[in-house]
Amino acid sequence: MRILVTGGAGFIGSQVADDLLASGHEVMVLDDLSTGRRENLPESARFAEVDLRDGLAVRRTLEEFRPHLVSHQAAQTSVAVSTRDPLRDAAINVIGSLNLLEACVAVGSERVIFASTGGAIYGEVPDGQIAGIDTPPAPVSPYACSKFAVENYLHAYRSEHGLQFTILRYANVYGPRQDPHGEAGVVAIFIQRLLAKQPIRINARKRQGDEGCVRDYVFVEDVVRANRLAAEGGVEMPILNVCSSVATTTLELAGTLESVLGCRAEISYAARREGDVERSVLAQNPDSPLGQPTPLRKGLTQTVRWFESR
Ligand code: NAD
Numbered sequence: 001m002r003i004l005v006t007g008g009a010g011f012i013g014s015q016v017a018d019d020l021l022a023s024g025h026e027v028m029v030l031d032d033l034s035t036g037r038r039e040n041l042p043e044s045a046r047f048a049e050v051d052l053r054d055g056l057a058v059r060r061t062l063e064e065f066r067p068h069l070v071s072h073q074a075a076q077t078s079v080a081v082s083t084r085d086p087l088r089d090a091a092i093n094v095i096g097s098l099n100l101l102e103a104c105v106a107v108g109s110e111r112v113i114f115a116s117t118g119g120a121i122y123g124e125v126p127d128g129q130i131a132g133i134d135t136p137p138a139p140v141s142p143y144a145c146s147k148f149a150v151e152n153y154l155h156a157y158r159s160e161h162g163l164q165f166t167i168l169r170y171a172n173v174y175g176p177r178q179d180p181h182g183e184a185g186v187v188a189i190f191i192q193r194l195l196a197k198q199p200i201r202i203n204a205r206k207r208q209g210d211e212g213c214v215r216d217y218v219f220v221e222d223v224v225r226a227n228r229l230a231a232e233g234g235v236e237m238p239i240l241n242v243c244s245s246v247a248t249t250t251l252e253l254a255g256t257l258e259s260v261l262g263c264r265a266e267i268s269y270a271a272r273r274e275g276d277v278e279r280s281v282l283a284q285n286p287d288s289p290l291g292q293p294t295p296l297r298k299g300l301t302q303t304v305r306w307f308e309s310r
């Protein structure tokens with residue numbers, strides 16, 4: 001298949017692109033390198049340095065490559081940026097995605113895989129509960145609103161133009177190539193600080209000094225596998241949660257990392273961060289084809305080894 005991977009220079013998209021190439025597909029990456037890195041680009045993929053907001057350039061790229069499938073991983077990915085600048089978030093995540101969908105229709109692409117967010121789309125998940133795909137979305141950040149908007153547009157484009165889709169709602173993804181300099185990606189940030197023997201900070205869930213927010217951490221290899229299955233027709237449902245279903249506080253995460261690295265960290269406690277959902281834990285679809293998720297300790301060990309090897 002000819003597959004266009006948007007965001008293929010980023011943390012997740014580059015590993016999705018690598019994996020699709022290894023499975024024998026022809027891959028083109030579309031990315032503006034705003035947060036992605038040239039060094040992440042797979043050597044055997046074609047590359048178009050294009051901003052999704054430039055509808056004409058997006059259209060030309062698809063006309064040139066004529067993908068059967070578009071794996072849409074590119075996005076403005078920061079909840080904090082979306083809160084500070086919702087117009088920028090919507091320009092990239094909503095209008096940019098619409099530019100892509102219009103181009104898909106124009107060149108006759110058959111299907112889109114969309115990287116959505118299980119971590120943000122369900123809003124607060126109360127203690128004792130896990131959010132399945134039957135849980136109604138309750139976005140609280142502009143980022144979650146823009147992702148949910150695109151999900152809705154996908155339904156509209158399917159009924160209007162017959163463009164098929166698979167929505168993958170990722171939980172909190174961690175693994176090799178995650179950027180430790182961003183505002184999100186606590187695993188990468190903690191590993192880099194622990195390796196540099198610097199203190200780490202736990203942002204409060206409710207009150208300063210508590211264990212921090214509760215998250216569902218999913219290893220990037222599980223996300224990559226979900227993408228390949230979806231690309232190759234192994235996912236029959238239109239929406240799939242990609243998650244571990246394990247609830248982990250920030251302090252527990254820090255403890256597991258200390259144990260993997262065999263070190264003790266100096267920990268400081270900060271106030272609650274604006275816009276952070278307190279608790280997000282997802283349920284796999286009842287008939288999920290994804291199999292067992294990678295245990296946190298195993299995924300963290302592989303991630304630590306990758307950071308150490310750099
Ligand atoms: P990332 O920042 O590493 O990757 C995003 C890529 O998109 C980058 O390569 C960036 O250069 C590119 N990009 C950004 N704006 C662009 C634009 N206007 N035009 C073209 N390219 C643009 O982030 P990631 O963590 O790899 O996220 C990949 C996808 O997964 C995103 O859609 C994100 O919303 C989604 N997601 C990520 C997580 C997570 O925990 N990392 C969780 C849920 C969903």
